[in-house]
Amino acid sequence: MFAQVVVPVPLDQAFTYAIPAGMSVPVGARVLVPFGPRRLVGACVGHTEIPPKQTPKPILQVLDDEPAFGPALLDLTRWVGRWYLSSWGEALMSALPSPVRRTGVRRYENVARLAVPPAEALRQAAELRSVNARWARVLEDLAEATAPVPVTELAERLEISSSPVLTLARRGLVVVEKRAMDAEDPILAHAPTGAAPPPLNADQAAAVAAIVGAHGAFRGFLLYGVTGSGKTEVYLQAIRHCVASGRQALILVPEIALTPQTISRFSARFSRLAVLHHRLTDAQRAAQWKRARAGEADVVIGARSAVFAPLPALGLVVVDEEHEPSYKSGTAPRYHARDVAVKRAQLEGAVVVLGSATPSLESWRNAQDGRYALLRLSSRVAARPLPPVEIVDMAGETGVKGRPLLLSRKLESAVRDATARGEQSILFLNRRGFAPVVFCPACRTVQKCGHCEVAMTFHKRRGVVICHHCGAEAAPPALCPACRQPGLKFMGMGTERVEEEVRELFAEAAVARMDRDTTRSRGSHARILEGVADGSTDILVGTQMVAKGHDIPGVTVVGIISADSGFQIRDFRAEERTFQLIAQVAGRAGRGEIPGKVFAQTFSPDAPSIVLAARHDFEAFATKEIAFRREWIWPPFTRLLRLVVGSPSPEESLRACGACVEASAAVLGNEGSLTLGPEPAAIPFLRDRHRYHAVFRAKTWESLWKVASAGTRALRAWKSAEAVWDMDAFDMT
Numbered sequence: 001m002f003a004q005v006v007v008p009v010p011l012d013q014a015f016t017y018a019i020p021a022g023m024s025v026p027v028g029a030r031v032l033v034p035f036g037p038r039r040l041v042g043a044c045v046g047h048t049e050i051p052p053k054q055t056p057k058p059i060l061q062v063l064d065d066e067p068a069f070g071p072a073l074l075d076l077t078r079w080v081g082r083w084y085l086s087s088w089g090e091a092l093m094s095a096l097p098s099p100v101r102r103t104g105v106r107r108y109e110n111v112a113r114l115a116v117p118p119a120e121a122l123r124q125a126a127e128l129r130s131v132n133a134r135w136a137r138v139l140e141d142l143a144e145a146t147a148p149v150p151v152t153e154l155a156e157r158l159e160i161s162s163s164p165v166l167t168l169a170r171r172g173l174v175v176v177e178k179r180a181m182d183a184e185d186p187i188l189a190h191a192p193t194g195a196a197p198p199p200l201n202a203d204q205a206a207a208v209a210a211i212v213g214a215h216g217a218f219r220g221f222l223l224y225g226v227t228g229s230g231k232t233e234v235y236l237q238a239i240r241h242c243v244a245s246g247r248q249a250l251i252l253v254p255e256i257a258l259t260p261q262t263i264s265r266f267s268a269r270f271s272r273l274a275v276l277h278h279r280l281t282d283a284q285r286a287a288q289w290k291r292a293r294a295g296e297a298d299v300v301i302g303a304r305s306a307v308f309a310p311l312p313a314l315g316l317v318v319v320d321e322e323h324e325p326s327y328k329s330g331t332a333p334r335y336h337a338r339d340v341a342v343k344r345a346q347l348e349g350a351v352v353v354l355g356s357a358t359p360s361l362e363s364w365r366n367a368q369d370g371r372y373a374l375l376r377l378s379s380r381v382a383a384r385p386l387p388p389v390e391i392v393d394m395a396g397e398t399g400v401k402g403r404p405l406l407l408s409r410k411l412e413s414a415v416r417d418a419t420a421r422g423e424q425s426i427l428f429l430n431r432r433g434f435a436p437v438v439f440c441p442a443c444r445t446v447q448k449c450g451h452c453e454v455a456m457t458f459h460k461r462r463g464v465v466i467c468h469h470c471g472a473e474a475a476p477p478a479l480c481p482a483c484r485q486p487g488l489k490f491m492g493m494g495t496e497r498v499e500e501e502v503r504e505l506f507a508e509a510a511v512a513r514m515d516r517d518t519t520r521s522r523g524s525h526a527r528i529l530e531g532v533a534d535g536s537t538d539i540l541v542g543t544q545m546v547a548k549g550h551d552i553p554g555v556t557v558v559g560i561i562s563a564d565s566g567f568q569i570r571d572f573r574a575e576e577r578t579f580q581l582i583a584q585v586a587g588r589a590g591r592g593e594i595p596g597k598v599f600a601q602t603f604s605p606d607a608p609s610i611v612l613a614a615r616h617d618f619e620a621f622a623t624k625e626i627a628f629r630r631e632w633i634w635p636p637f638t639r640l641l642r643l644v645v646g647s648p649s650p651e652e653s654l655r656a657c658g659a660c661v662e663a664s665a666a667v668l669g670n671e672g673s674l675t676l677g678p679e680p681a682a683i684p685f686l687r688d689r690h691r692y693h694a695v696f697r698a699k700t701w702e703s704l705w706k707v708a709s710a711g712t713r714a715l716r717a718w719k720s721a722e723a724v725w726d727m728d729a730f731d732m733t
């Protein structure tokens with residue numbers, strides 16, 4: 001007998017290996033196999049009696065006592081690999097958390113701390129920045145840390161390798177030492193409170209009854225509930241029923257919403273809970289995953305990749321905020337976790353509930369067509385009103401010397417009044433840093449990243465300019481690099497500038513900022529939220545982080561500094577993104593006893609997405625947008641495949657992309673007229689690669705699959721060109 005093994009390489013086939021005498025290789029187990037000159041970890045997906053033509057190589061080692069993959073996950077990953085144009089082996093390995101994927105889980109980790117006082121470290125950082133910016137970042141990060149930081153966590157966060165940390169250790173500025181890893185999740189230390197669940201309103205009760213009534217077979221639901229309407233309580237009660245029947249429930253939430261507050265809502269009800277998220281240590285992640293596989297968890301909650309969590313008898317899958325683009329993976333396999341969740345529920349005979357206050361148009365259409373049952377929660381809990389949203393036209397708002405104002409007069413006075421009354425405000429801006437543009441007035445050039453066609457963002461507190469796409473950073477130049485003139489200007493706004501201006505405007509108020517820059521260290525996110533929850537923070541400035549994963553009852557004023565940020569990328573989803581952004585952020589206001597008010601600042605006060613979001617009229621927006629998508633043939637009225645070709649040579653990139661478009665014409669026939677490109681991508685140069693893209697549309701997935709196959713063959717002629725095929729693409733940059 002031989003074993004069929006798939007490995008994480010982009011070849012969509014299983015390879016046959018010999019099973020050495022005395023070795024047992026169960027289907028679904030991970031195995032170590034020789035593959036060309038390498039050794040790879042793959043998975044056994046089947047057995048065969050038919051010997052291959054060439055003498056098969058033997059399996060070197062079986063890595064699992066119990067198979068890592070059950071039959072259901074084998075089926076699911078096979079589908080994912082095929083649908084998203086990668087191999088089964090790649091899909092299988094991406095289904096495992098990285099600490100499980102490695103052979104054996106590490107019990108110890110290296111942690112780093114400063115060997116010198118923080119002030120000295122910061123002085124050294126300033127001095128060393130021009131030598132190696134990474135050293136400076138490590139020192140700055142450790143200067144802020146309150147406890148030793150795992151080196152892998154530090155490296156991941158700063159997007160560097162561990163070598164700068166080790167170099168600093170050799171230089172005597174940093175100490176690196178071994179520490180035993182904690183395998184217990186601190187979040188799970190909470191025990192269920194045993195409190196009775198709150199009573200449901202009529203909409204909620206009807207939704208729970210419908211979901212519970214479908215238990216035991218595949219069925220899809222779209223739970224459309226306005227912000228604050230109590231969707232989570234519907235999930236919780238549906239899960240309770242599922243668990244009581246002896247099956248397990250899987251809950252997906254966007255990474256950014258997987259906060260301690262979110263988790264505690266589940267851990268307060270269910271003791272046998274497993275949490276899969278990236279802030280856990282390797283040992284914790286491995287332990288949680290193994291509990292799920294062993295059936296020791298009734299409920300598993302996690303972000304995107306948790307859709308592959310091993311569960312012996314899945315009964316219910318919930319995808320909260322199903323419209324969130326972060327469910328789409330940015331690396332191969334480029335799967336959409338919502339769509340994988342639906343497929344998984346179908347394969348395993350489970351119920352799937354997609355929840356949102358602003359459903360994606362794909363899901364909305366599925367509900368209209370009857371593929372999903374639509375459940376509505378039309379009012380907020382305790383009959384609280386949705387907050388009124390005032391659209392503020394920023395064209396009329398200029399300050400001294402005609403400079404644009406950050407806060408309109410209306411928003412400023414609303415925040416001032418709220419602060420005076422002891423109420424809280426949130427100011428939202430979808431851009432971190434101080435200023436997104438460094439501009440030379442003398443020669444009118446914008447400072448660009450050396451590796452990308454992207455403007456450098458100025459981060460004032462750290463005193464650096466950073467490329468938000470490749471992570472390159474440098475000291476802000478004193479002179480313009482192009483014309484050698486002084487007087488560079490930092491233009492535009494980021495959360496750091498908003499925070500600074502707000503501190504000046506409201507000198508008496510306590511201001512906090514929450515974005516990726518202020519939440520880098522473990523626990524910092526929770527500390528900021530505690531300040532907001534206990535009322536010691538008056539004004540919270542932040543990115544989309546402020547809009548997800550927590551309830552702040554005292555917030556009465558929400559200011560959307562720029563409602564136009566969804567329009568920055570002019571793709572067919574721009575209006576949808578804008579609507580979602582306003583509705584979601586506005587939903588933060590008035591969740592407590594006192595009603596709230598929202599201000600949406602914009603330069604396009606007549607844009608339908610903004611006007612309808614201000615009226616909280618999702619259905620009118622969806623109707624209008626669906627008509628647009630139908631007329632111009634965009635999803636959900638077509639399937640979509642995006643190709644991005646990158647090459648150090650712009651000519652090669654263009655010609656390779658063009659060859660794919662040519663090859664697609666034969667496959668697509670009439671539908672070929674819908675193909676866009678080859679044209680420069682929205683970011684035409686990224687990480688030293690010139691990028692051209694093409695967008696293919698067709699009625700069926702099969703046609704697009706053929707486009708990718710034909711294109712892949714055509715691309716072989718261009719050695720320097722790297723292609724990314726993105727099925728059902730979201731990211732159009």
Ligand SMILES: [Zn+2]
Nearest residue numbers: 440443480483
């Ligand atoms: Zn200049």
Ligand SMILES: [Zn+2]
Nearest residue numbers: 449452467470
């Ligand atoms: Zn860059």
Ligand SMILES: [Zn+2]
Nearest residue numbers: 259548549550
């Ligand atoms: Zn949060």
